[in-house]
Amino acid sequence: MKKVFISTAIDYVNGAPHIGHALEKIQADVLARYHRTMGDEVFFLSGTDENSLKNVQSAEKAGISTKELVEENFQKFYAMKKALNLSFDDFIRTTEERHFIGAQKLWQACEKDIYKKKYSGLYCVGCEEFYKKEELTEDGLCPEHQTKPELVEEENYFFKLTKYAEKIKKAIESDELKIIPESRKNEFLSFINSGLQDFCISRSAERAKGWGIDVPGDPSQKIWVWFDALANYITALGFGSKEESKFQEFWQSEATKLHAIGKGVTRFHVIYWPAMLLSAGLKLPTAIFSHGYLTVDGQKMSKSIGNVIDPFSLVEKYGTDAVRYFLLREIPALGDGDFTFEKFEKRYNSDLASGLGNLFARTLAMVEKSGLGQDFEVSPNEYTQKEVETVKKDYRNNFINLNETLAEIWKLISASDKYIEEEKPWTLTNEKEQKEIFSNLLYVLKNIAEMLSPFLPETAEKILFGLNEKNGIYNPKKGEPLFPRIEND
């Protein structure tokens, strides 16, 4: 049995989740469910990143404690699990003790590559942030406060990234660390070739306002959030704790280890994270699945434009599987995509209501009306079996391109509708002929449901429940429409 570790990015809890967050979780969920259906043993992880300084700032703005803010927003992110039917095996918050312990252990494991260095930069007291010259206004002022930033010098810990450049490059080149999509691979190879520099992995506790994880042995410094955040993937598995069996099983083994992340943070996952792991003498992830971003009506989602789409209200209005379907089918798995209600409803009506839902309904209705629907023994003909096998093959080979895989499944739906039209089974009186046609249709529906189960788990279950099959014997019963049509006036 293959072991598979799949993670989502851990979200930054200074606000509520939007549909872009939902996209990534759903994609990762599909991959996790897919591997389970293939018989693999899966550990699927998600979580929240709670140690960022930004949380401290957001809490101050909101006039509540950082802890309160983080707790409130964690709840909102965690709620996606139920709303979107996500099958996480574990959910880690970086403020949990197990994470603190593990992150500090990881730091210690990297200690030979960590050194202190003075760092100076332009610091805006108002923002409590360092700015680069380019980020300032033309007059060299803070863009937020229009004040002149101070030149601040701080001693921080740095990590010897340079030491691992070659090894990382080789891992990427050889696909030992596979970057999906391939197009990003070259981007990072050229990034490495342009020369890496050591990076800063701590900030002063004062600047962090006491929020975050202490640097082991130096409480005047906090671990930089990225070093801390990346560690979640292994601290959740018990790294650094007394009970490391999951860590051994799913990380330090030949297990597939895949991180699903947004394209904007790919660098941290293909360069910094591997370097940290190499330094600590640990295994590297095997694949980075770097998805694109969502726009709404062609525009970037932003609070000021007011076009942020809330996944919860979408689910409430259209249902979990409809939301999952739209995001998985309309948005290229590895590219950017656009959300509009118009597109959503179009997809819903044409693919789900008129396509899948209608095919299911008409098939069961026909079988029911024919009177053949009891203890129906299904034996599909060769042509049908072959057709299904062809789709299944593509399904397995190209699964990662989730939107294309769905399109492939839909070809079976369309073919079935054509088949029904050609055969017109309701006009037949010959029972044998009818039986053959229904046999083929029920068989296709069952396979569609099985292939669909990672994508639309509830719908797949409903279809299988309706087909009511045991050992090739079906007792179908028609239920409520899977996806009632959306009527707009």
Place this chain on the structure above:
RNA sequence: GCCUGAGUAGCUCAGUGGCAGAGCACUCGUUUCAUAAGCGAGAGUGCGUGAGUUCAAUCCUCACCUCAGGCACCA
């Protein structure tokens, strides 16, 4: 500014050195097993711009334009 990728029907995209494709949307026809769903037909003439290579370019080369991404401490 530099690097990479992309620019094809209303929309989303596939594709090939030799008469330009699919799905959705649209129009017409048709059917009733079905969620006013299905099926068939049709219209759409479009390969970013300019030049070059070639018997022949949407596909190759060059330049340009537009867009997206990357160019280190941003979850």
